[in-house]
Amino acid sequence: xxxxxxxxxxxxxxxxxxxxxxxxxxxxxxxxxxxxxxxxxxxxxxxxxxxxxxxxxxxxxxxxxxxxxxxxxxxxxxxxxxxxxxxxxxxxxxxxxxxxxxxxxxxxxxxxxxxxxxxxxxxxxxxxxxxxxxxxxxxxxxxxxxxxxxxxxxxxxxxxxxxxxxxxxxxxxxxxxxxxxxxxxxxxxxxxxxxxxxxxxxxxxxxxxxxxxxxxxxxxxxxx
Amino acid sequence: xxxxxxxxxxxxxxxxxxxxxxxxxxxxxxxxxxxxxxxxxxxxxxxxxxxxxxxxxxxxxxxxxxxxxxxxxxxxxxxxxxxxxxxxxxxxxxxxxxxxxxxxxxxxxxxxxxxxxxxxxxxxxxxxxxxxxxxxxxxxxxxxxxxxxxxxxxxxxxxxxxxxxxxxxxxxxxxxxxxxxxxxxxxxxxxxxxxxxxxxxxxxxxxxxxxxxxxxxxxxx
Numbered sequence: 507x508x509x510x511x512x513x514x515x516x517x518x519x520x521x522x523x524x525x526x527x528x529x530x531x532x533x534x535x536x537x538x539x540x541x542x543x544x545x546x547x548x549x550x551x552x553x554x555x556x557x558x559x560x561x562x563x564x565x566x567x568x569x570x571x572x573x574x575x576x577x578x579x580x581x582x583x584x585x586x587x588x589x590x591x592x593x594x595x596x597x598x599x600x601x602x603x604x605x606x607x608x609x610x611x612x613x614x615x616x617x618x619x620x621x622x623x624x625x626x627x628x629x630x631x632x633x634x635x636x637x638x639x640x641x642x643x644x645x646x647x648x649x650x651x652x653x654x655x656x657x658x659x660x661x662x663x664x665x666x667x668x669x670x671x672x673x674x675x676x677x678x679x680x681x682x683x684x685x686x687x688x689x690x691x692x693x694x695x696x697x698x699x700x701x702x703x704x705x706x707x708x709x710x711x712x713x714x715x716x717x718x719x720x721x722x723x724x725x726x727x728x729x730x
Numbered sequence: 731x732x733x734x735x736x737x738x739x740x741x742x743x744x745x746x747x748x749x750x751x752x753x754x755x756x757x758x759x760x761x762x763x764x765x766x767x768x769x770x771x772x773x774x775x776x777x778x779x780x781x782x783x784x785x786x787x788x789x790x791x792x793x794x795x796x797x798x799x800x801x802x803x804x805x806x807x808x809x810x811x812x813x814x815x816x817x818x819x820x821x822x823x824x825x826x827x828x829x830x831x832x833x834x835x836x837x838x839x840x841x842x843x844x845x846x847x848x849x850x851x852x853x854x855x856x857x858x859x860x861x862x863x864x865x866x867x868x869x870x871x872x873x874x875x876x877x878x879x880x881x882x883x884x885x886x887x888x889x890x891x892x893x894x895x896x897x898x899x900x901x902x903x904x905x906x907x908x909x910x911x912x913x914x915x916x917x918x919x920x921x922x923x924x925x926x927x928x929x930x931x932x933x934x935x936x937x938x939x940x941x942x943x944x945x946x947x948x949x950x951x
Contacts, residue, residue, distance in 0.1 A: 508813050571933045572926045573891040576905055580926060583918035588733050666798035673898055680801060693808035701797050701805055708796040 514690040515699050525682030526703060532599055532678060533665045539604035540664065544611025551616055562612070569609035575670050578602045582674045595676035599668070607664045614656045618649035651722050658715035662708055669704075679703065739915040740924050750907030751928070757893045757903060760825055762886055765832030772833055773840035774866075787837070794834035800895050803827030807899045824896035832889050839881045843874035880944045887933055887940070904928060 515522075550562035569577065582598035585591075622645050630640035672681035683700040687693035740747075775787030794802065807823035818826075847870050855865035875882075897906035908925045912918040 567934065567937070568926075568930060571887070571891075571937055572929045573894040573905070575894045575897070576908075576922060576926050576929060579905070579909075579918070580922040583912065584922045585919075587919045590733070669798040669800040670895075672800070680798070680804070684804070687808060694812040697801070697805040697809040701801050704797045704801055705793060709792065712796065 508694070510695060511692065512695050512699070514692050515686065515695045518686055518690065521686055522679065522682055522700065522703070525677055525679035526707075528676065528682075529665070529668055529678045529680075532596065532603070532668050532671065532676070535600050536603035536607060536668065537661055537664055539600065540607030540611055543604050543608025544615055547608055547612035548615035548619065551612060552619065565605070566609045566612050569606045570613070574602070574606055574667050575673065577606055578670055578674060595671060595674045598674060599671040599676055603664060603667060606667075607660060610660050610663075611657065614653050614660065615649070618653035619645060621652055622648055654722055655715075655719050658712075658719070662711055662715070665708060665711070666704070733919075735920060736917065737920050737924065739917050740911065740920050743911045743915075746907045746911055747904065747924075747928075750902060750904040753901065753903040753906075754890075754893050757821070757824055757828070757896055757901065758890050761828040761832060761889050761893070764825065764829035765885070765889060766836050766882065768829065768833035769836030770840050772837035773844065776837065776841055777844070790830075791834045791837050794831050795838075799827055799831045799892060800898065802831055803895055803899060820896060820899040820901035823899050824893070824901050828889060828892050828895070831892070832885060835888075836882065836885050839878050839885065840874070842881075843878035844870060846877060847873055877947065880940050880947065883936065883940045883943065887936055890933060891929070 547562045547566055550558040551566065553559050553562075578599060581602045582593055582595065585598070585601075586593040619641075626644055626648075627640060630644045635643070668678060669680040671678050672684060675681060679700060683696050687696040690696065772787045772790055775783050776791070778784050778787070803823055803826075806826040807818060807820065810823075810826075811818045844866075851869055851873075852865055855869050860868070893903055894905040896903050897909065900906060904925055908921045912921040915921075
């Protein structure tokens with residue numbers, strides 16, 4: 507019978523904490539970048555100009571249909587060769603996850619914008635608003651409310667996807683866990699603790715997200 | 731910026747990629763069947779009248795949806811063999827991680843599908859003397875599954891993409907073979923471009939099909 511012993515893991519708690527912090531930093535960077543990329547891609551795809559619409563469509567489809575790990579390897583090992591630059595694991599991971607989550611966000615934004623009735627555009631037009639004014643003041647505030655649940659879901663997916671950076675040795679929580687497991691010879695305890703850390707933090711975020719969703723649903727109008 | 735692309739070494743190693751593709755396909759088929767099958771059982775477990783069954787199914791779904799799949803694969807690979815008296819190789823670890831993760835996601839899809847069927851159908855089936863299981867099999871599931879086919883197809887695409895994670899425990903699949911070729915020929919740019927293209931060529935038609943199915947179902951409902 508195996509005797510569980512968590513003391514070596516707990517003694518190195520700080521080591522895992524560094525990993526957890528790095529996971530959060532990477533998630534926050536990729537998320538904020540991803541939202542911007544997503545918004546740009548969504549507008550480009552909705553545009554009537556073909557030179558904007560077609561490339562945006564290609565980026566969105568390519569990043570949605572290829573595996574994230576292949577994308578990460580491409581950015582980490584491949585891109586520096588084309589650009590002849592130095593690549594760090596953090597930069598490669600940020601770029602990959604920004605564009606990848608941006609592609610998913612773009613489709614969420616697009617669906618949200620398209621879901622607003624045409625009449626709203628016409629009404630805004632009738633009172634003399636320009637396209638940009640109407641988008642900013644009328645369409646987006648309503649669309650954001652509808653998009654919120656899928657946006658939160660995608661952000662949580664993003665946090666889980668960041669574990670892939672462990673494969674290019676960025677010291678995220680999973681990478682630190684791997685190191686610690688080898689150092690302490692206690693893989694069972696280390697991986698169990700790390701799985702629990704992910705479980706607790708992701709459950710916490712989903713809980714907050716569902717609370718916010720309910721608040722939005724109740725409030726008649728949401729202004730960002 | 732004047733790098734000259736050279737795909738020759740990748741194409742010379744087509745045989746290694748073919749072995750990888752076979753490994754990817756094998757893992758995909760096993761995980762697809764197990765993930766979708768187990769997902770249905772868990773979805774039914776969440777609807778069970780038996781409290782422990784309901785509770786366990788919910789805990790399963792929550793746990794596997796709220797942890798990263800890579801952590802699950804590594805847990806099965808490094809941690810499980812310590813408490814379980816069995817050998818766990820890369821193939822089995824990848825199957826466990828990906829199938830159980832997909833089961834949790836597909837369980838939620840099935841549940842949504844079953845819930846979307848009007849309660850009147852259950853009542854009507856009961857009125858003509860069908861048992862609960864009969865109603866589920868003959869009335870509810872055929873309609874529910876039709877509605878969730880796009881969501882399930884999407885899940886299938888996700889499973890196919892997830893198979894690349896098996897390379898982390900050195901299971902021989904496309905990406906693992908790609909790593910090998912890249913390290914022998916120093917051509918990561920070309921290798922990973924080809925691997926990405928292979929996934930795109932296989933998955934893009936399926937993604938288009940899902941869009942078409944969604945539109946078709948939206949029109950017929």
